[in-house]
Amino acid sequence: MATVSWDLLFGYLFLGLINGAFYALLALGLAVIFGMLHVVNFMHGVQYMLGALGTALLLQTFGLGYWWALAIVPLCVGFTGLLTEKLFLARIAHLNALYGMLLCFGLALVIQGLVQAIYGLTPLPYSPPRELTGAVKLPFLLVPYYRLWVPVFSIVICGVTWFCIQKTRLGAYLRASTENPQIVQTFGVNVPLLVTVTYSVSVGLAGLAGVLAAPIYQPQAFMGHDLMIVVFAIVVIGGMGSIGGSIVTGFLAGLIEGLVGYVYPQASSLAIFILMVVILIVRPAGLFGWTVNAPKNAAENDEIFDVSAKGVKITAILVVLALIVAFFFVYKYTVIQAVCFAIYALSVGFLISYVGLLSFGHAMFFGAGSYAVAQLGAVWGVPSELSVLIGVLASAALAFVVGLVALRRQGIYFAMITLGIGQMMYFIALKAEFTHGEDGIQNVPQTALFGLLPLSDPTILYIVVSILFIGIILGLGRIVNSPFGEVLKAVRDNEARAISLGYRADRYKLIAFVISGALAGLAGGLKSVVSQSANLSDMHWSMSGQALLMVLIGGMGTLYGPIVGAVIVFGLTYYFASLGEWVLVAQGVVFVSCVLLFRRGVVGEAIARLRSSAKSPKAGSQPEVSFS
Structure with missing residues (x-):
């Protein structure tokens, strides 16, 4: 002993x-x-x-x-x-x-x-x-x-x-x-x-x-x-808005962190987040919270631009044309990486626009897919297509577990919980031996697809990723226009009414959350194959912020706006790289400008103006007279 x-x-x-x-x-x-x-x-x-x-x-x-x-x-x-x-x-x-x-x-x-x-x-x-x-x-x-x-x-x-x-x-x-x-x-x-x-x-x-x-x-x-992520977790544990709870929980969290550091130093960074998950399972309102009521969901009372089946086809055609043009005029690997981030942004945008939930921890699914593919390919020699499939399933399984905890709350509470759990996963990745810490996993192989098409060929990789991207666009469009999608919209707009009609809102939200997590994992897995590496930045909470920036610029409340946002943000990232130390300033200015001046985003603003033009009477026309 x-x-x-x-x-x-x-x-x-x-x-x-x-x-x-x-x-x-x-x-x-x-x-x-x-x-x-x-x-x-x-x-x-x-x-x-x-x-x-x-x-x-x-x-x-x-x-x-x-x-x-x-x-x-x-x-x-x-x-x-x-x-x-x-x-x-x-x-x-x-x-x-x-x-x-x-x-x-x-x-x-x-x-x-x-x-x-x-x-x-x-x-x-x-x-x-x-x-x-x-x-x-x-x-x-x-x-x-x-x-x-x-x-x-x-x-x-x-x-x-x-x-x-x-x-x-x-x-x-x-x-x-x-x-x-x-x-x-x-x-x-x-x-x-x-x-x-x-x-x-x-x-x-x-x-x-x-x-x-x-x-x-x-x-x-x-x-x-990173200190603030720990403090956010403490506020959630104590109960959002509880003054006394925050003080008591702050000191308690520090002592628990110290005790865990004595017993098992490697887990000291995880202690607060594990405590948060346990407390939320037992008491969703936190230790000193009295209610689980939350501010409204992310999309509630915001303008939502639902996409029709025809709109899905038009979007797919436009994306195909854009990819064909980019194939001849843009460096192929740049386009492929932009597509990976567009899929990632779609996963977050789908959750916001059609479930009404803003996740600030989606990087955990992106990173899980990235690390799974890297480990399977670089260490165990698994073919790329099978590695990506397993990575998607791993991210979906993680989303299912996280959803069981996080979906007990809504609005800001949900965002904070996903942020805390995401940072917990980041610390696990930081401490795990197979991730190699800050060095990451390198030299991820690009094997031949089904043993026939070498993914190391930029043209073949470009075509494969593009086809997969088009399939995701059509698949998401099919989901939101299906009976399942209609129920999601009903839950988003009025959850209490949907429940009164006999729908199990929690189950529908959980399924949508798993779909969103799987898409994020797919994006991370593809990114790992394309860049041939996986690193801690894939799972850091700032990666979740990047996805939200893409959604915000493209259009919060639109299904395909995040695609445009991803292209813009990815392009600006390359442009901002020449700014050196001022990159964060430029990104922050874009973020603030979108929130203050351009909340509908590029696609949302375009749709709103088209609708406004369609509703306004044409010049010289007589107003319609009703005798009813």
């Missing part, structure tokens, strides 16, 4: 307590923003980074040390939150909450890109204040003063914030405004101002966490990039 190393155990637990202090502060800010604005603030990690960066720059530029930063930096970061709310979030407050999530994602890309371009990726050095240097000897543990200061200060700030929200009149107005802002405004409360102040204070909490983190983690552009 192994003996317990108490020094090591308490060391891991104390490290977990420090991480929990940051988790609690960040989760608290997220919970407040979600409770007030119903927005998942994807900028929170960036605002945390700005707090740490501002702390270092305050010292380098003005010679102001840690204690000045503790007072000044959260106010400055909070002011950036005020500008964000006034200039951006207020403009889409009347829209589905998922647009706010996408807008914040785009703004985060812009800010991260700017910081990377200006300051690079080298961490800025920052030391603890002189007053908190040294250490104190505790039983089984020698604790630096600064690392003891962080959790104590975090507990105080979290407690004060909780008291202000739960026990003061201002907090009462805030809580009432989340339920019925119109009634609160009749009592003379300036609700828009209250929203702005609340968002700014919550952003200031993220900046405060960044100040605390600066002497420990050293400021750099992406320090909050």
Whole structure:
């Protein structure tokens, strides 16, 4: 029986307590923003980074040390939150909450890109204040003063914030405004101002966490990039919008992470996500949530452009013509890769437009297909066509399991759960031996199709992938125009009514989710064959963001808009490559512009204008007279 190393155990637990202090502060800010604005603030990690960066720059530029930063930096970061709310979030407050999530994602890309371009990726050095240097000897543990200061200060700030929200009149107005802002405004409360102040204070909490983190983690552009996914999972575990739940769960998650790190260090990154899945199975509303009601689905109340059987054929013909032209004028492998991403975007667009669900974790299916094909082909020598088929089945099986958990919630909750589970799969891929970590699986063979057609020939590969792509377009069109597709539309538009008519909505959504996951796996598998490699970027949550960008640009609410979006995004990626460090900025600007100015997307806008032209009377014609 192994003996317990108490020094090591308490060391891991104390490290977990420090991480929990940051988790609690960040989760608290997220919970407040979600409770007030119903927005998942994807900028929170960036605002945390700005707090740490501002702390270092305050010292380098003005010679102001840690204690000045503790007072000044959260106010400055909070002011950036005020500008964000006034200039951006207020403009889409009347829209589905998922647009706010996408807008914040785009703004985060812009800010991260700017910081990377200006300051690079080298961490800025920052030391603890002189007053908190040294250490104190505790039983089984020698604790630096600064690392003891962080959790104590975090507990105080979290407690004060909780008291202000739960026990003061201002907090009462805030809580009432989340339920019925119109009634609160009749009592003379300036609700828009209250929203702005609340968002700014919550952003200031993220900046405060960044100040605390600066002497420990050293400021750099992406320090909050993956941390926020953990915090999102914590908010889901505690219950979306639960202030106390976020604080308690933040510290609890840190301690659990530390305990798992002591027992099995390789699984410490997975602990939070495994806990999230277990909690959601037992209690879908989270530990401290009281309801499973969610904001409306992704497509609900948005304009949906359903495609007819004739429209399916026209689309297929246009795609065939485009592929023929591209064959002669564009580098073949570029077109093939664009087709792979178009299939991936179709999988996400189908789920949004015809099921009303936005998945922010679809990269797990794309990556599962990619890794399955790479492992089967490069290591086990399985032919490419059989590898791709197995990869599709593996992604479909994964989608079935994930759907059983994630489909218990809707709207933003569903997006957050898929994001958390997707990141859990990413960490599994990171730690698994067969994936070779950051090196990935290389030299994936391109075997002869059915032993006859060598896929190593660019022309044959181009034709095979193109035929498969056309088949997917026709197949999806057939699905959405079938009785199954009609039920999906009914569930999307009014789930309660569909259930009252005897349809098992959960079953239909699960089948559609599996279809979507299988398509994403097919895209990942084909990408693995085409590029002859599989790597961690295939499964990272940023790959899910890329798919959403494609859907948004092409047209959220259209079936085939994602194809156009994929071509545009893929083409811009090649163009943006020449921008070097400014690539993220350019992508973020495109994302934000689409959310604010072009929400229908290219295809959606074109369809809307065609319909408008068809409905408007022709010049010189007499209006129709009715005698009924």
